Amino acid sequence: MARRSARTVFPVLPAVVWQPGLPVHGSRSWVIVVGEAGLPAAAKEAGERLGVDLDRLLEVQEAAGFGRAAGSTAAYPLLTGEVAEVLLAGAGAGTPRDLRHAGAAIARFGRGKDEVTVVVAEGIDDAGLQAFAEGVVLGSFTFHRKTVDTGKPVVGRIELTDGTDEDRDDAIDRGLVxxxxxxxxxxxxxxxxxxxxxxxxxxxxxxxxxxxxxxxxxxxxxxxxxxxxxxxxxxxxxxxxxxxxxxxxxxxxxxxxxxxxxxxxxxxxxxxxxxxxxxxxxxxxxxxxxxxxxxxxxxxxxxxxxxxxxxxxxxxxxxxxxxxxxxxxxxxxxxxxxxxxxxxxxxxxxxxxxxxxxxxxxxxxxxxxxxxxxxxxxxxxxxxxxxxxxxxxxxxxxxxxxxxxxxxxxxxxxxxxxxxxxxxxxxxxxxxxxxxxxxxxxxxxxxxxxxxxxxxxxxxxxxxxxxxxxxxxxxxxxxxxxxxxxxxxxxxxxxxxxxxxxxxx
Incomplete structure (x- = not known):
């Protein structure tokens, strides 16, 4: 079950925050959200930061069976550098429903991790960002009464960006509630x-x-x-x-x-x-x-x-x-x-x-x-x-x-x-x-x-x-x-x- 603060009756949920521009020092786990239109606009810069050709990675993963449907995922480990892994996550047509499913899939990937950096397509509206945040919370849900093998805790923080300098916190905060x-x-x-x-x-x-x-x-x-x-x-x-x-x-x-x-x-x-x-x-x-x-x-x-x-x-x-x-x-x-x-x-x-x-x-x-x-x-x-x-x-x-x-x-x-x-x-x-x-x-x-x-x-x-x-x-x-x-x-x-x-x- 989620940790409870002594000061609140609410469960402690993952923090989802909007990051204007690509972070200089991101987390050890990055997610690139892929829609029907392909990689997000910030993918080229993100790939340079990661030392990965994301176009080539997408091509290889699609040949291996990765689809762009909402909620589909394919992980790729990195053996050098500060980043340990990259996840491709499908977002389908990028509708709020699709982004809700993508957020849930990313939350499942993030279990046990302190932080995940997520790069999304430029131009997602407030309804889409809200739905993504909802999906992160819903995909993180856990409840048990185990004393052993309790599973990985929910991801601590998801840093969300489209590479632009916009501030989008309001839509995300509504989605979390x-x-x-x-x-x-x-x-x-x-x-x-x-x-x-x-x-x-x-x-x-x-x-x-x-x-x-x-x-x-x-x-x-x-x-x-x-x-x-x-x-x-x-x-x-x-x-x-x-x-x-x-x-x-x-x-x-x-x-x-x-x-x-x-x-x-x-x-x-x-x-x-x-x-x-x-x-x-x-x-x-x-x-x-x-x-x-x-x-x-x-x-x-x-x-x-x-x-x-x-x-x-x-x-x-x-x-x-x-x-x-x-x-x-x-x-x-x-x-x-x-x-x-x-x-x-x-x-x-x-x-x-x-x-x-x-x-x-x-x-x-x-x-x-x-x-x-x-x-x-x-x-x-x-x-x-x-x-x-x-x-x-x-x-x-x-x-x-x-x-x-x-x-x-x-x-x-x-x-x-x-x-x-x-x-x-x-x-x-x-x-x-x-x-x-x-x-x-x-x-x-x-x-x-x-x-x-x-x-x-x-x-x-x-x-x-x-x-x-x-x-x-x-x-x-x-x-x-x-x-x-x-x-x-x-x-x-x-x-x-x-x-x-x-x-x-």
């Missing part, structure tokens, strides 16, 4: 559930709130019962570790009554066995990450002040552990949610929507926001619809909100595909016993979204079902194997844009 949200969300999702429970989630949220100027309120099980949070309480009843409801508030400087107000609601199931509707063993593995939505909300909230978000934001995390026991909730139970709406339980493994329902109802009744977005690893059905690691599912009642989120998904690398919300399927979750059921046959991700829609009232609302992008099977693109922390970069990119609520309502 956005990348940090992805790191934090992964860290939350990867933490084993013998350490992580709802109280742990509340404690980490409180730490980060203190470090980033957020207000925080936490409901324990007694306060949840007193205030009528029936969904969160029901899901948490089977566990010896009680549930929590966490509220984080960010208010931008100079906010007025006219400042747009957004509420995020995150699913925080710290372990999901399925409850009495018990999952098979294979289905339980990786369920420590079933709080990815809640973790992404916390990570997003922690970046808003650093990035100067112009909207008011409240983050609500609905956290419980779904366990089977003599006190667990049962199929056929009827739950009364915050605000009074009722649900008949048909499957205790459809628990995420039950806790989110309380959060949505609280937001509508108590906060009166302009926009609500909930985020969860909610259904396996979304993976059937969208596959793995390409798109997350987006459901929305407002076209402008859907477009704004989709644009943020493209910019952040966490892409979304809009799914339908047909009223015709509402009958699939109807019951004569309660206002709705929590599970039914049919298109599972759509009926789950329709269940939640009823709790959002008339507020413009979007539901992000990110199970399809929550787990990377390999070290690839900007990800390391395991939990991706899906949603944190997407939400941060959206909320810190110039007009995140433009056209909504």
């Amino acid at each position: 956005v990348g940090r949200t992805g790191w934090l969300a992964r860290e939350f999702a990867t933490t084993p559930s013998n350490e992580k429970d709802p109280a742990w989630m509340a404690a980490r949220a409180t730490e980060l709130a203190g470090a980033t100027g957020l207000d925080v309120t936490v409901w324990d099980e007694k306060q949840l019962a007193a205030d009528g949070f029936g969904g969160i309480l029901a899901v948490g009843k089977g566990s010896a570790r009680p549930p929590r409801f966490i509220r984080l508030d960010y208010t931008p400087p100079g906010a007025t009554d006219d400042t747009p107000y957004v509420v995020l609601v995150g699913k925080g199931i710290t372990y999901d066995t399925g409850g009495l509707s018990l999952k098979p063993r294979e289905g339980m593995v990786s369920m420590k990450r079933d709080m990815t939505g809640g973790g992404s909300v916390i990570a997003t909230m922690s970046a808003l002040r650093d990035l100067g978000a112009k909207v008011k934001v409240t983050g609500l995390i609905c956290s419980a552990e779904n366990m089977p026991s003599g006190t667990a909730y049962r199929p056929d139970d009827v739950i009364r949610h915050y605000g009074g709406r009722t649900t008949e339980v048909k499957n205790t493994d459809a628990e995420g929507r039950l806790v989110l329902a309380d959060g949505l109802a609280y937001a509508v009744k108590e906060l009166e926001p302009d926009v609500i977005v909930d985020i969860a690893t909610l259904t396996g059905a979304i993976k059937v619809s969208l596959g793995s690691m390409l798109y997350g599912g987006l459901f929305a009642t407002d076209d402008a909100l859907a477009d704004n989120l989709a644009d943020a998904g493209e910019a952040s690398g966490e892409r979304l595909w809009r799914m339908p919300l047909p009223d015709e399927y509402t009958e699939l979750i109807s019951t004569p016993i309660a206002d709705s059921v929590n599970s039914s046959k049919g298109p599972g991700s759509i009926t789950a979204a329709l269940f939640l829609k009823a709790f959002a009232g008339d507020v413009p609302w979007a539901h992000l079902d990110l199970s399809s992008i929550a787990e990377s099977p390999a070290d690839a693109l900007e990800y390391t194997t395991g939990a991706t922390g899906a949603g944190a970069r997407l939400l941060t990119t959206w909320l810190t844009g110039d007009t995140p609520t433009a056209g909504i309502g």
Whole structure:
């Protein structure tokens, strides 16, 4: 796991700095970023510094199989001089997405090194530099509880230059903060559930709130019962570790009554066995990450002040552990949610929507926001619809909100595909016993979204079902194997844009 400073609750990330002009004395490891157009303009001067014919090196490495696609690499050791090695790193067409992947590949190359000098193409815009810095952070991610063979530490410093005298630190600094949200969300999702429970989630949220100027309120099980949070309480009843409801508030400087107000609601199931509707063993593995939505909300909230978000934001995390026991909730139970709406339980493994329902109802009744977005690893059905690691599912009642989120998904690398919300399927979750059921046959991700829609009232609302992008099977693109922390970069990119609520309502 990354080193922690005693003065911060954040992980210690690689330093990425912009170097105007080629450094006179660079590091012992140099990287030359190669795009479809070939070597960067500064390659000739860099080659002279290194004592290497970079045109010839590229020719030889391409003959040996090196491609210019984003993230591809080829290392070349140097036997004389101060520099020990040169890495050619592909950047494809040089889009922000390509540069994010290149940054991650360079971070993997840099493990165990104190410093790496990177030469990029001249003319990369701010979005590209930001994405590169994000990639460095995301490709550096590590988490373990090993006592031996702990692996190489993250690279200490990456010195980035295109050979010109420009100063580009602002774009890089923004990329480091956005990348940090992805790191934090992964860290939350990867933490084993013998350490992580709802109280742990509340404690980490409180730490980060203190470090980033957020207000925080936490409901324990007694306060949840007193205030009528029936969904969160029901899901948490089977566990010896009680549930929590966490509220984080960010208010931008100079906010007025006219400042747009957004509420995020995150699913925080710290372990999901399925409850009495018990999952098979294979289905339980990786369920420590079933709080990815809640973790992404916390990570997003922690970046808003650093990035100067112009909207008011409240983050609500609905956290419980779904366990089977003599006190667990049962199929056929009827739950009364915050605000009074009722649900008949048909499957205790459809628990995420039950806790989110309380959060949505609280937001509508108590906060009166302009926009609500909930985020969860909610259904396996979304993976059937969208596959793995390409798109997350987006459901929305407002076209402008859907477009704004989709644009943020493209910019952040966490892409979304809009799914339908047909009223015709509402009958699939109807019951004569309660206002709705929590599970039914049919298109599972759509009926789950329709269940939640009823709790959002008339507020413009979007539901992000990110199970399809929550787990990377390999070290690839900007990800390391395991939990991706899906949603944190997407939400941060959206909320810190110039007009995140433009056209909504």
